[in-house]
Amino acid sequence: MTATLSGARPPRSASVALPRASAQLPRWAPAAILGASVVAAALLLALTSFSIVGLVALSLLLFVVLTTVISGRVEGSRRAKDRLATTAVTSAFLLAMAPLASLLYTVVKQGATRFDTDFFSLTMRGVVGAGGGARHAILGTLIITGLAALISVPIGMMTSIYLVEYGRGRLARTVTFLVDVMTGIPSIVAGLFAYALFQLIVGPGVRFGIGGAVALSVLMIPVVVRSCEEMLKLVPAELREAAYALGVPKWRTILKVVLPSAAAGIATGITIAIARVIGETAPLLLIVGTTTNLNLNPFDERMATLPVYTYYQFTQPGARGFGIDRAWTAALVLMLIVILLNVVARLVAKVFAPKGTR
Amino acid sequence: MSTPTPTTAYTPEPVAPSPVTPTRTPQRLGDRVFSGLSTGSGVLILVVLAGVALFLVSESLPLIGADPKDLPGGNGLLRYLGPLVFGTLLAAGIALLIATPLSVAIALFISHFANRRLARTLGYLVDLLAAIPSVVYGLWGVSVLTQFLKPANGWLADHLGFIPLFAGPPSATGRTMLVAGIVLAVMILPIMTAINREVFLQVPTLHEEAALALGATRWEMIRMTVLPYGRSGMVSAAMLGLGRALGETLAVLLVLSRTGAVTFNIISRDNPSTIAANIASQFPESTDLDINTLIATGLVLFVITFAVNFAARAVLARRADFDGAAG
Numbered sequence: 001m002t003a004t005l006s007g008a009r010p011p012r013s014a015s016v017a018l019p020r021a022s023a024q025l026p027r028w029a030p031a032a033i034l035g036a037s038v039v040a041a042a043l044l045l046a047l048t049s050f051s052i053v054g055l056v057a058l059s060l061l062l063f064v065v066l067t068t069v070i071s072g073r074v075e076g077s078r079r080a081k082d083r084l085a086t087t088a089v090t091s092a093f094l095l096a097m098a099p100l101a102s103l104l105y106t107v108v109k110q111g112a113t114r115f116d117t118d119f120f121s122l123t124m125r126g127v128v129g130a131g132g133g134a135r136h137a138i139l140g141t142l143i144i145t146g147l148a149a150l151i152s153v154p155i156g157m158m159t160s161i162y163l164v165e166y167g168r169g170r171l172a173r174t175v176t177f178l179v180d181v182m183t184g185i186p187s188i189v190a191g192l193f194a195y196a197l198f199q200l201i202v203g204p205g206v207r208f209g210i211g212g213a214v215a216l217s218v219l220m221i222p223v224v225v226r227s228c229e230e231m232l233k234l235v236p237a238e239l240r241e242a243a244y245a246l247g248v249p250k251w252r253t254i255l256k257v258v259l260p261s262a263a264a265g266i267a268t269g270i271t272i273a274i275a276r277v278i279g280e281t282a283p284l285l286l287i288v289g290t291t292t293n294l295n296l297n298p299f300d301e302r303m304a305t306l307p308v309y310t311y312y313q314f315t316q317p318g319a320r321g322f323g324i325d326r327a328w329t330a331a332l333v334l335m336l337i338v339i340l341l342n343v344v345a346r347l348v349a350k351v352f353a354p355k356g357t358r
Numbered sequence: 359m360s361t362p363t364p365t366t367a368y369t370p371e372p373v374a375p376s377p378v379t380p381t382r383t384p385q386r387l388g389d390r391v392f393s394g395l396s397t398g399s400g401v402l403i404l405v406v407l408a409g410v411a412l413f414l415v416s417e418s419l420p421l422i423g424a425d426p427k428d429l430p431g432g433n434g435l436l437r438y439l440g441p442l443v444f445g446t447l448l449a450a451g452i453a454l455l456i457a458t459p460l461s462v463a464i465a466l467f468i469s470h471f472a473n474r475r476l477a478r479t480l481g482y483l484v485d486l487l488a489a490i491p492s493v494v495y496g497l498w499g500v501s502v503l504t505q506f507l508k509p510a511n512g513w514l515a516d517h518l519g520f521i522p523l524f525a526g527p528p529s530a531t532g533r534t535m536l537v538a539g540i541v542l543a544v545m546i547l548p549i550m551t552a553i554n555r556e557v558f559l560q561v562p563t564l565h566e567e568a569a570l571a572l573g574a575t576r577w578e579m580i581r582m583t584v585l586p587y588g589r590s591g592m593v594s595a596a597m598l599g600l601g602r603a604l605g606e607t608l609a610v611l612l613v614l615s616r617t618g619a620v621t622f623n624i625i626s627r628d629n630p631s632t633i634a635a636n637i638a639s640q641f642p643e644s645t646d647l648d649i650n651t652l653i654a655t656g657l658v659l660f661v662i663t664f665a666v667n668f669a670a671r672a673v674l675a676r677r678a679d680f681d682g683a684a685g
Contacts, residue, residue: 096547156399158396158398159400180671182403184598192417196414252388279491310497311608331493334494342486
């Protein structure tokens with residue numbers, strides 16, 4: 001490369017190790033060019049027709065062209081390419097964040113309309129137009145997800161214990177591999193599986209809550225296995241060896257030494273797994289159905305759940321679209337539950353993390 | 359009960375506990391029960407997976423002897439299935455085409471461009487995208503994104519109408535295959551980004567530093583070390599994303615206006631349905647043979663996604679073996 005000696009190089013180069021080129025744009029240059037591009041784009045658009053999308057697109061275009069030309073002149077084409085790549089990657093990231101921002105904004109704004117006490121205390125029984133609530137759906141979701149967790153957590157944890165502590169050879173490899181493949185089962189297929197299973201036991205046209213719990217378990221077990229396995233692997237082998245050296249049997253070592261050491265991580269993993277399945281709609285649509293009444297018995301008849309409630313309120317809003325407001329509020333409640341679970345998981349991980357590790 | 363915690367003074371490397379099995383374990387009852395239980399759970403997972411396949415097959419069997427006229431559509435199973443498979447692949451294909459470059463760029467941004475504090479926050483944000491329920495994406499897609507992209511549909515028809523994909527006429531509602539594909543792309547971005555990010559972070563620092571020491575710019579370093587190293591990881595990330603997109607139900611169900619037409623025209627109002635969306639929309643009102651037909655389509659979806667996921671995981675697993683061999 002062509003490095004010529006020059007005193008113009010700034011005393012401290014940027015944190016990223018760039019080669020020492022002869023000339024370099026000052027650090028404020030990108031910001032200045034960006035500002036100039038935005039102003040120029042705004043002026044251009046003010047003459048024609050103004051829109052936010054147009055402004056962003058035009059500013060970006062101007063910024064890319066100006067930066068590439070100026071940097072190419074001053075720093076050479078390789079630096080210019082580097083700056084172009086930086087701009088491309090950064091704007092790709094911002095582009096991907098735009099749906100998230102828009103989605104959060106829309107859900108909060110639309111959901112606020114019916115975010116009242118009625119929504120949490122009433123059911124949809126006998127409601128045709130305005131009013132009504134989602135008490136039955138919220139409770140239904142909690143019951144079915146709780147049952148799914150009750151099924152998935154023991155199976156998932158024992159499987160991860162098998163994989164980490166006992167599993168050797170072909171069976172363990174197969175289980176590991178298929179657990180990974182299982183994470184990709186479409187949720188609607190899980191619903192069909194639950195339906196086919198319970199149709200054989202109960203009869204055609206079966207709809208009840210426990211079926212939904214089984215369907216959700218199919219989706220949840222692999223997530224629990226994965227996260228528990230990661231956490232168990234992090235427990236240092238020395239802890240196990242110390243226990244064995246004291247004559248503790250293997251199963252007691254696992255129960256009293258390995259699991260408590262990994263408890264925080266496991267709790268985090270399970271919380272994330274619950275958050276992953278609590279918003280599942282498709283399987284519940286098939287096997288649980290929906291109802292307007294409060295049904296708290298998962299072994300008898302249809303139950304309402306929050307995701308399915310959201311779907312039906314949105315697609316069959318009834319007179320004057322009151323249902324659409326209820327659907328958005330249900331979506332908001334669902335999002336709040338999911339975000340809350342994620343925050344709790346992070347807090348657990350942070351507070352109980354073993355000292356000294358990341 | 360006292361909980362043993364690792365001492366702060368000595369933090370051992372997290373090692374897989376392979377060498378700890380004593381050569382002659384005394385066989386205690388508790389040990390046998392516990393090892394039996396945990397092995398049983400592992401086997402149970404295999405049983406469940408086999409059960410999913412078996413039950414779907416057994417519920418599809420009644421279709422074999424059935425009169426084609428009794429099936430939905432009245433033209434036999436294959437005629438019913440064809441457009442659905444086409445629609446499923448088309449929607450997932452559009453999503454993949456959009457999400458693959460974006461996810462690579464986002465992963466690069468998080469792993470190699472953003473500073474570390476920022477990167478962690480951004481990681482959370484991407485995880486948050488993954489946690490949003492699909493029904494919420496559907497609601498957002500149909501009420502915000504369709505409206506937002508309606509002008510784009512028209513613009514594509516006016517200016518790129520000579521390409522069959524954008525032949526138009528543009529849909530008046532905006533509920534087109536293109537928009538459904540975009541919503542799917544947003545939904546599969548997080549998982550793809552997560553895997554790409556993992557792989558990019560695994561690139562040996564020495565490779566990167568060697569490239570930088572030779573005078574490479576950051577972009578040249580990425581092109582010379584990060585991207586070649588991460589190639590197989592990016593392939594499997596794309597395949598996992600494809601698997602997700604193929605099976606996604608609610609977003610397609612809410613966003614797409616489905617008429618059953620088989621067409622590559624992705625901005626018109628006539629669109630094929632997808633397998634998953636079709637099951638979800640038909641199942642609640644179906645009985646008897648219709649249900650068997652829907653379960654058969656579900657079986658096809660299961661086989662497709664299973665194959666895609668299997669291939670993706672196989673690529674990832676081979677890559678892991680390779681890394682192990684390389685040290």
